[in-house]
Amino acid sequence: MSDLELLLPGEADVLVRGLRSFPLREMGSGGWNQQHENLEKLNMQAILDATASQGEPIQELLVTHGKIPTLVEELIAVEMWKQKVFPVLCRLEDFKPQNTFPIYMVVHHEASIINLLETVFFHKEVCESAEDTVLDLVDYCHRKLTLLVARSGRGGPPEEDESQYSTPIQELQKQAELMEFEIALKALSVLRYITDCVDSLSLSTLNRMLTTHNLPCLLVELLEHSPWSRQEGGKLQQFEGGRWQTVAPSEQQKLSKLDGQVWIALYNLLLNPEARARYCLTSFAKGQLLKLRAFLTDTLLDQLPNLADLQGFLAHLALTETQVPKKDLVLEQIPEIWERLERDNRGKWQAIAKHQLRHIFSPSEQDLRLQARRWAETYRLDVLEAVTPERPHCAFCSAEASKRCSRCQNEWYCCRECQVKHWEKHGKACVLAAQGDRAK
Numbered sequence: 001m002s003d004l005e006l007l008l009p010g011e012a013d014v015l016v017r018g019l020r021s022f023p024l025r026e027m028g029s030g031g032w033n034q035q036h037e038n039l040e041k042l043n044m045q046a047i048l049d050a051t052a053s054q055g056e057p058i059q060e061l062l063v064t065h066g067k068i069p070t071l072v073e074e075l076i077a078v079e080m081w082k083q084k085v086f087p088v089l090c091r092l093e094d095f096k097p098q099n100t101f102p103i104y105m106v107v108h109h110e111a112s113i114i115n116l117l118e119t120v121f122f123h124k125e126v127c128e129s130a131e132d133t134v135l136d137l138v139d140y141c142h143r144k145l146t147l148l149v150a151r152s153g154r155g156g157p158p159e160e161d162e163s164q165y166s167t168p169i170q171e172l173q174k175q176a177e178l179m180e181f182e183i184a185l186k187a188l189s190v191l192r193y194i195t196d197c198v199d200s201l202s203l204s205t206l207n208r209m210l211t212t213h214n215l216p217c218l219l220v221e222l223l224e225h226s227p228w229s230r231q232e233g234g235k236l237q238q239f240e241g242g243r244w245q246t247v248a249p250s251e252q253q254k255l256s257k258l259d260g261q262v263w264i265a266l267y268n269l270l271l272n273p274e275a276r277a278r279y280c281l282t283s284f285a286k287g288q289l290l291k292l293r294a295f296l297t298d299t300l301l302d303q304l305p306n307l308a309d310l311q312g313f314l315a316h317l318a319l320t321e322t323q324v325p326k327k328d329l330v331l332e333q334i335p336e337i338w339e340r341l342e343r344d345n346r347g348k349w350q351a352i353a354k355h356q357l358r359h360i361f362s363p364s365e366q367d368l369r370l371q372a373r374r375w376a377e378t379y380r381l382d383v384l385e386a387v388t389p390e391r392p393h394c395a396f397c398s399a400e401a402s403k404r405c406s407r408c409q410n411e412w413y414c415c416r417e418c419q420v421k422h423w424e425k426h427g428k429a430c431v432l433a434a435q436g437d438r439a440k
Contacts, residue, residue, distance in 0.1 A: 007045045009057060015042055016061040021073045024081050024345055025352050028106045028360040036105055037374060039112050046119045059120040063129040068120075072133040075113040076140055076337045082107060082176065084345070089353040089361075090169055099368055100172045103361055107176045114186040121193040128200055135205055136335040138194065142213045144187035145222065151181070152227035171425075182242060185228060185258060191215075192261040195268035198275050204332040210269065210279045217288040219266050223295060228258045243393065255303045263300075266292070267310050283322040290318060396422040405430060 007015070015038040022032050046058040062068055086107070089095060097103065117137075120126045130137060198206070209215045228239040237244045238256050255263075269275050270289070279285075296311050345352065363371070392412040394401040396419070401412035405419065408430040413419040423430075 007041055012042065012045060012058060013061055016058070016065050016067055019065075019067045019070050019074075021070055021077065024077060024085060024341070025355055027078065027081050027085075027109075028102055028356055033102075033105065033371070033374075036109055036112065039109075039116065043112055043116045043119070046116060050119055050122075059123050059126055062120060063125055066129065068117075068126060068130045069133040071113055071117060072130060072137050072140075073337050075110060075117070076136060077341055078106065078110045078113070079140065079143075080338065080341050080345075082110065084342075084349045085352050085356070086176070088349050089357060090173065092353060092357060095169070095357055097168065097361055099363075100168045101368075102363060102371070104172060104175065107172070107179065111179055111183050111186070114183055114190065118186045118189045118193075121190050124197050124200070127194055127197040132333060133337065134194065134201070135208055135333060136337040137190065138205060138208050138213070139335045139338065141187040141191040141194070142215065142218070144184040145191070145218055147180070148184040148188075148227050149218065149221050149225055152225035181227075181239075185239070188222070188258060189261050192265040192268075195265045198268050198272040202333070203278075204334075206275060206278055207332055208335075210275060214285065216266060216269050216279065217285055219262050219269075220288045220291055222262050223259065224291065226259070228256065243398065253299050255300060260304065263304055263307060263310075267306060270313060271309055281317065281320065281323050286317060286320075286322050290314060293318075394418050395426065 018038065019035065022029075022035070026032050042058050049058060062071070086103075089103075127134060194201070195209075201209075230237050230244070232244070232246075236247045236252055238247055239245075240257070270279070281289075292310070293314050296307060296314075301307055301311070392401045392404075393399065394414040395411045397414060399414040399418075401414045403413050403415070403419070405411045405413070405426070411419075411422070411426055411430070413422070
């Protein structure tokens with residue numbers, strides 16, 4: 001491993017062995033927080049390993065100890081918490097938290113898990129070790145991509161407009177909405193890695209992808225809408241590295257990473273013999289897929305030469321008769337995690353929210369200081385800078401930053417003026433983090 005090794009091999013093994021699923025009621029509790037911190041450490045170590053190209057022990061440990069299904073269940077559990085419990089929590093009359101960071105950690109948990117899965121699913125043995133939960137993961141990715149397409153029709157993700165924030169909880173809700181966009185982009189990468197394993201997927205999983213969800217047509221819509229690209233002030237911008245970046249005119253013909261993920265997924269689903277044999281080319285599917293011909297330019301084919309095979313497939317498809325949807329009686333597995341969690345908690349959403357408000361999200365000042373110290377230990381600055389591919393940006397205006405808050409060392413600014421303007425928002429978190437640091 002590199003000099004910035006975050007976890008020793010023995011430590012990583014202990015953390016992976018200890019991963020478990022938590023009931024929705026316990027999200028944000030002491031034990032849950034400890035696991036969240038452990039996941040963040042595993043996440044950062046996995047990125048360090050992948051960046052340094054020195055073997056990937058985190059991925060190997062997750063497979064060896066059979067923990068990929070646990071991560072998938074935790075991912076779907078926190079997704080359900082955000083949909084079913086979080087809105088109820090925000091509506092409670094006595095919900096007036098002094099500090100929203102404990103709740104933010106639960107909201108952020110989904111991003112942490114999908115980021116770790118994106119890093120490790122590059123390896124085919126990880127997909128195989130997911131076993132039956134790969135069905136649940138396919139459903140999860142489909143939900144995220146469907147929302148991504150729907151959001152692109154409304155003009156993309158919301159902007160971080162600080163004037164809209166009037167209360168801490170409204171700010172938290174806005175942050176959760178912004179985070180949802182980034183989670184969906186990670187889900188796209190995970191789905192592409194699953195399609196790399198088409199040959200080893202079960203028939204139930206293939207049927208889920210091709211028939212139940214018709215993923216090829218959904219992927220065509222993603223290419224059409226390209227929600228990770230936009231025009232701003234007459235300039236092309238693409239969402240990369242967690243923010244919108246202006247693309248230089250000389251780079252505009254270059255294939256973006258996310259567009260590449262969509263094309264590779266389409267290639268895998270349409271040209272694999274097993275998948276092609278199971279995909280019913282109805283008149284709707286044919287019409288959608290033939291839209292791809294307009295995107296298959298010489299410039300694109302130069303960057304992804306394998307797409308010439310897809311171009312040939314589409315030329316043949318244009319001359320092929322469409323098929324009538326099959327109505328065969330098929331016995332197949334279905335995803336069970338979402339349905340089980342919903343069944344076990346149906347009618348309990350308000351009770352869960354009230355329990356968490358009373359026992360979890362109303363910590364004392366001392367508890368917050370202790371937690372701040374733990375967060376500071378988890379998010380080591382030297383490691384965060386190593387896994388960040390680019391220079392930090394100003395927390396107020398988003399320009400490239402070179403100055404860090406001297407008190408908490410967490411936020412970056414381009415100038416003193418921006419730091420002063422941002423203090424109203426940053427002040428409480430800054431004091432809390434500094435107190436936690438002194439408590440070490």
